[in-house]
Ligand code: SF4
């Protein structure tokens with residue numbers, strides 16, 4: 001599993017207080033790898049792409065050192081919101 005990097009920590013410190021990830025719809029291949037690893041069931045399949053429910057996403061706080069969805073996404077299209 002990928003560990004939290006300094007870049008990730010910096011991103012968290014400099015952005016707003018929203019704790020959530022976002023999926024870039026232009027790059028999501030709809031492989032479905034992200035949804036099963038989410039501990040809060042925040043990821044669901046939409047019509048054209050998978051989506052993160054910002055109300056449920058905790059950035060895996062208390063579950064993993066880094067966002068699990070971001071770690072498994074083969075397209076690299078999940079980032080901090
Ligand atoms: S960061 Fe964690 S809680 Fe948020 S959507 Fe990804 S896997 Fe789910």
Ligand code: SF4
Pocket residue numbers: 023027028029030031032033034035050072073074075076077078
């Ligand atoms: S793992 Fe990445 S490419 Fe696959 S469905 Fe999730 S966001 Fe899309």
